[in-house]
């Protein structure tokens with residue numbers, strides 16, 4: 001069932017992870033439809049050209065938001081009144097963390113341990129704060145592939161919206177902190193929308209310090225898929241757009257610097273790349289990630305995660321060696337795009353990939369690594385020279401359980417999300433919290449939106465304090481024409 005689905009629905013190419021064995025089959029969630037670009041992109045130039053785009057607003061026709069009900073305080077839990085009654089001092093006012101369930105608190109366990117069931121802000125660990133479905137104007141196959149928080153706590157998501165049958169536009173949606181839709185916008189690329197072309201999709205969206213947004217994705221141009229970077233105002237108006245030249249490819253990752261520089265990871269038909277654009281959209285540099293295998297037709301190298309630190313720009317992903325299956329790689333680039341080093345990680349005779357990177361407090365870099373053909377997962381830590389430091393942590397995520405995204409949260413822990421395949425053709429999204437030593441704090445499936453609905457999981461974002469956003473889509477495997485983008489905000 002799902003193979004038919006994935007042939008026309010690029011995001012569900014994720015399911016191919018379980019069976020892909022070689023680079024040519026493109027084992028990961030990214031670039032699965034790069035093959036549709038063909039091998040006609042022979043231009044060696046990496047000169048970027050301005051994208052001619054049209055923007056239409058208010059693509060949405062139906063949006064639903066569900067807000068978790070706030071527990072009502074019974075008012076009987078606080079029994080702190082002094083029995084003696086002889087004290088001249090008044091009792092401390094009710095507060096989160098005092099061990100008593102007070103007004104406005106879902107729970108209060110009186111400790112300062114996060115993720116143990118009751119978090120330090122008195123909400124239940126792993127509990128849903130709000131969720132929303134988003135449907136496009138024709139009720140087609142729509143999805144979210146990337147999420148982030150703004151400085152003020154709004155949630156940004158980007159993905160694809162089906163405009164005509166089998167042709168998509170890039171969509172960006174902004175929700176406020178309570179899950180109310182603020183605006184949505186769809187962005188069309190240069191090619192006409194039809195079953196052969198005109199596919200434009202967003203992969204990542206993030207806010208700069210000045211409140212403007214950057215969106216990384218892809219647009220079809222001249223029949224080839226091109227990496228797209230767009231600048232949007234805080235209201236969603238596109239102010240400029242750039243398409244990466246060179247070989248066809250699509251954005252897989254985005255990192256923003258304080259000066260507005262945008263670094264975009266590209267999965268292409270020949271090799272992976274990283275492109276850098278200045279804050280005003282001027283091309284800065286392009287770096288190629290060697291794939292090492294001339295016979296590799298699709299996505300020989302794929303930078304799946306980018307992480308900007310004081311040491312430079314880290315890139316992690318997968319690449320195919322001269323012989324054998326893809327290896328996970330980690331690389332470091334300076335601010336001029338010069339590769340400082342590149343190392344293969346967890347080399348073994350099966351597929352490996354770095355799924356996500358995070359900066360630890362001591363300056364080292366934490367990597368979530370899929371190993372054994374995506375059947376198992378590890379946490380590994382690296383210093384700025386690419387040396388592995390500390391112990392490799394084997395994550396016990398469960399059978400047929402795949403990790404897709406990870407965020408670092410306070411309390412020396414990570415939240416990981418992904419999907420489980422309980423039966424062929426069915427996806428069940430899951431989220432969980434793990435200490436850095438691999439101890440599971442909580443893990444659960446996401447609530448289904450309908451009995452026949454399967455859930456596609458794409459990305460996690462952390463707001464820096466107490467909320468995590470998850471993005472994806474829900475679809476009905478029995479009725480492939482029904483799919484809506486989905487976003488959920490929960491407490492870690």
Ligand SMILES: [Ca+2]
Pocket residue numbers: 094095096097098099100101102105108
């Ligand atoms: Ca309390």
Ligand SMILES: [Ca+2]
Pocket residue numbers: 109111112113114115116117118119120
């Ligand atoms: Ca606690």
Ligand SMILES: [Ca+2]
Pocket residue numbers: 163167168169170187188189192193198199200
């Ligand atoms: Ca389009």
Ligand SMILES: [Ca+2]
Pocket residue numbers: 134135136139140141142482483484485
């Ligand atoms: Ca839809």
